Amino acid sequence: MTTAIPEIPETYRALQIPSPSLPPRVTTLPTPPLVPGSVLVAPLITNLVSYISTIFPHNTRGYTYPTPLVPGAAAVGRVLASAPDLPGFKPGQLVFLDPVLRAHDGSGVKVLHALNGGNTETGRAMMEGPWRNGSFGEVVRVPGENVHLLNKGRLLGPKLGYGVEDLGYLASLMVAYGGLRDIDVRPGELVLVAPATGSFGGAAVHVALALGADVIAMGRNMAVLEELEGVAGRTYPDGQLRTVRMTGSVEGDMAALAAAAKEMGSARGEVDAYFDISPPNAGASPHIKAGVMSLRQYGRVSLMGGAAGDVGFPYFTIMRKGLTLKGTFMYTPEQIDEVIKLVETGKLKLGREKAGAECVGVYGLEEWEEAFRVAGEEGRMGRFALLAPNEKEALRTGKGAL
Structure with a gap:
């Protein structure tokens, strides 16, 4: 299995929430520059929570987020580039993106990347910073501590034989x-x-x-x-x-x-x-x-x-x-790596047959309305919908994406 080294585009397409009163739209944005401690990633799949339609665009759940905003969630993608202080990340690596941003000021505040800043001043400030836009786009800039390497050969190769869509169950x-x-x-x-x-x-x-x-x-x-x-x-x-x-x-x-x-x-x-x-x-x-x-x-x-x-x-x-x-709110970075190890060693299963986990649809950015609807109607135990910001067809055919 060969991996083409991805190129960094000057611009990228994303699903953006322009304002609290307007519906999402697909737009073109400039690719964010690398900053210290950051990684640029091309999301292959990003999760859609079952209640996504209650957050965007009407926000009946009362989440706090700035606009305009590219929403985000847990995702699996390919590394495009990393800052010089993160030499361990190489272009083309398959990675899991943790959506939990953690404050480093001693406050213990956690926010959900490009989804919910919570009710603290620190949380709202984190939503406005360099990590403002999330994984509902062809490119996302994330902190290095939120990027976790996946063993592509083991997960997607003959040993376990999962498809990229199966990895959408990792977040749950x-x-x-x-x-x-x-x-x-x-x-x-x-x-x-x-x-x-x-x-x-x-x-x-x-x-x-x-x-x-x-x-x-x-x-x-x-x-x-x-x-x-x-x-x-x-x-x-x-x-x-x-x-x-x-x-x-x-x-x-x-x-x-x-x-x-x-x-x-x-x-x-x-x-x-x-x-x-x-x-x-x-x-x-x-x-x-x-x-x-x-x-x-x-x-x-x-x-x-x-x-x-x-x-x-x-x-x-x-x-x-x-x-x-x-x-407990979510998990720790160490626990993410423990789950990845359990899955890669075959002790914790993915897929419909052994885990009852089925992807009910993969949708491109332009299909966001259908994606949100299906996520809400089908989202229950073991059933999930995914957004594919990059090359949706490649996930199904195996060509190009990996």
Whole structure:
């Protein structure tokens, strides 16, 4: 497999948000110059979150970003050039682009590159700086610390045989891994994932299984849970996963979880760890309290969801059992490299057959409306849409892009 050395264009095409009141448009922009610590990358694929239409152009989610703006997300691309202080990056290398920008002023602030600056002055300033425009274009300038090398020969070659589109699932796996790793999930433990039928919940099930844990996957959509069970049955040892349907009550959920836990060998019907990825409208859902109440002594909770408003937790139970509640936003750079290693060694799977992860569409910049629609309608466990800022047809034919 040969790699043509990419040329740096003077200008590039991008999908731009001109103002809060105007729809996105495809426009031509000057290629940004390299600055110290930066890398120029040509994105091959960039992820589209299922709620992209609630951010652009109407922003009903209340995200903070300047305009005009080229949006961004996690992406996979080819290195075009790097600053002199980053000699390890070479033109043509296949890389993963981490969308989490991290402040270096001691504040601990993190923002999502060209997507959401959050509600701090530091975050808003970071959105206005040299990393303002994101991966929804043919070229993007990113900090070197956000660029992670991928083993192209292993991932796309005969060893694993993935397509470029399959790499679009990496971002979901990394989010899930960040939360599970932060609560130190270990082989042989019993982990509850709830809700497990969304993009990140489903990914968390696969990551926990790959780490050697037993898993109870809880959700409302039984058809999706059965699909998850089928995929896991083809990829992991028999009996490592149980699915439980949410009942709508704390008592009902606890009873269902206890029964599943006992089936999986827990004498007391308890779980060791609970990974929660609740959406914004689920703050009052009884499954959250049920999950916490189902933990063993010194159990751990990972909170990675976006539940809006305050959430009621069983204070006395947390105190009496010595439970640990750990909030995690995304992941660390080190955890990105750990996920990449798990995937490249074949321990963590990609693709429809072994991970139930299917790209439902790859769209060019001009097709952004269709891309946003499909991302919203099809985005759920293991299903994702991608934007291809460069050479969409090359991804399908294997010509030119790599």
